[in-house]
Amino acid sequence: MEPGGRRRQQQQQRRLQELRREATQYYQDHRVPQRMEEALNALFPQRPADLYGELANYFSKFSKAPVICKLVGRKVLDGVGQPTLEVEIYCTVKNYEKRICSTVMSSHSQIPENALPETTEADEKERNDSVNTAVEWVNESLNMMLRGLKPTDQCKVDKILGEYFTKKVEEKKEVQKQEEEEEEEATLALTSCTPSATSLPGKKKSAKPGKKVAVAERPIPPAEPAESVLRGSVAIGGTSLAVAKAGAAVSRIPLYLHIALLKCDQDSLKEMTLPLPMVTLLNCEKISPAKLRLVKEVMLIPPVQLSLKQPSSQVADSKKGRAHNTGKKAPLKGKYEILTGTFKSPDEMVDVYVELINKFPFIIALIDPLRKEDRQQWSNICCALGSKCYLIAEDAATYISKLKTDQNINVPMCSGVVLKYINETKVSDLIEVTGLLDGQRHITILGSPDGESSDDSLVDLAVGLGARFIKLGGLSRGERVTKYNRLLAIEEELAKNRTLREANLEFIAFAEESQPEKQLSDVLPPPKQDSLPPQLSQPALQVHSLPAQHADLGHPN
Structure with missing residues (x-):
C-alpha cells in the first residue's frame, strides 16, 4: 500500500475512534446528536440509514x-x-x-336496589x-x-x-368540625331567644325508657353504619x-408477573396458579322475585383438572351453587327470611346450611351466609361446615383499607374474603392484605364492583396476588367477557412457558369452640386441612352464600 493510502487509512481509524468517543459522550450527556449519527453511519457503511443497529442497542444502556x-x-x-x-x-x-x-x-x-328515587x-x-x-x-x-x-x-x-x-x-x-361548631352556636343562640324550647327536653325524656327496652331485646348487634367515602x-x-x-x-413483563414480583421474590415464582372463575348461571332475584330469599345467585366453578378453554358442556352435569343477601326486610325481629313468610332464627340458619350442604355435596362455597354483624353464628357455621365448603365474607370486606388491624384481618371467622379494587385502595394495600390472608390461612377472592369497566387489570391482579377464585359474574356483557378472555390468554401463556401449576382446593377444619371476640388467627387450630372430597374432583357447581338479611335491621351494608 502506498504511503498516502496508509496515511488516509490511519486518519480514518483515528476519526472513527473520535466518533465513537463522541457517541458515548452523547448517550451520557445528550450533547452531540449529529456526531452520533456520523458514528453510526461510519460503522454501517452498507446501511447508512440504519441508526438503530448493534451500537445503538449497546449505547441504549447508558440512557x-x-x-x-x-x-x-x-x-x-x-x-x-x-x-x-x-x-x-x-x-x-x-x-x-x-x-x-x-x-x-x-x-x-x-x-x-329498592332505594327511594330521591336517594338514588x-x-x-x-x-x-x-x-x-x-x-x-x-x-x-x-x-x-x-x-x-x-x-x-x-x-x-x-x-x-x-x-x-x-x-x-x-x-x-x-x-x-367547623360546621358542627357553627351549627351548635346557631342552636344555642336560637334556644336563648325561645324560652318555651326549654320545656321540650322534659317531654321527650318520658318516651326514652320504652325505646331502650326495644333495643335491649335485639338478640344480635345492629347493622354497622355504612363506611363514608x-x-x-x-x-x-x-x-x-x-x-x-x-x-x-x-x-x-405482563402486569400479573409485575404484581407477583412486588409481592414475593423471583425464586418463588417458578410456577403460578390461575384463580378459578366464579361464573353466575342464575340470578334468583330476577327469576323468582319476592319468593326465594335464601339464594341470590347460583354460580359455576370449573373443576381444577379442566383447562378454562375446555367446553362448558363437560361441566354442565354437576354444578355448584352459591347464595347471596337480597337486602329485603322481614316483619319479624331477630330472624332471617329465607322464603316469603318463612323465618329462621340465627341458630336455625346454621342448621339450614348444614342440611343444604349435606344434601348437595357439590356446593363448595357459601358467600355471606349470615349478616356480617352476627359473628357468633359465623363462628358456629365455620365449626359446622368449615371442613366441607368455603365460607366466604364479601360484605364485610368491601373496604380493603378497613381490614388491616394490628397485622390481623378484621372480619368474622370465615374461610376467606372477597376483595374489590375500589376508591382509595392501592396496589400496595392489596399486596399487604393478601399477604396477611395467606398467613392466616384465608383464601382470597377478587371480585368486580357493581359498575365494572372494560379494563381487564383485575384478572392480572388476581393472578399476580395468587387469588384462589375470581368473581366476575355471568358471560353476558362485553366488560365481563373481556376479563374472561384475558384469563384465557394468561392460562395459555403460563402453559406455554411451563409455569402453570394446577389449583388445589382444600377446606379448613375450624376449632370446635367458637371465640368470636378474638381475631381469626387466635381461634384457628394448628394447620390441619382436609383435602377436597373425591366427588368434587369432577365438574361441580358452586353456591354463592345465602342471603343473610336480618328482619328489622335493613340492608346488611
Missing part, C-alpha cells in the same frame, strides 16, 4: 430509566353508564415523552361530583407530586398517594393501578 412525566385524568363511563375515572400515565423514555398506559376504575355503589338521585349527583374531584386531583396535585418518579417504584408511589389521601381526610374532618378518593386507586401497569410496561 436514563423511564420516569413519570405526566398524569392525565378524565371522566369516562363504566359498563353500566355511570361516570368513573380514567388515568393515563406518560413517561420520559430516552429523552422523549411517551404515553405508556391507562386504566379505567370500576365504580361501586352502596345504594340498595342524590347518589348519582355525589358520584358525579366525586369523579370530577378525582379528575382535578389527578391533573393537578398528583400530577406534580409523582413527576420524576420511576413507575417501577410502586411502594414509593403508594406511600405518596397514601399521605395525600390522609391529608385530604384530615381537611374534611376539620371542615366538618371521601369525595375524589377514586383518584388514589386509579393512579396506583395505572402506575403498576406502567411499571410492568417499562419492565416489558
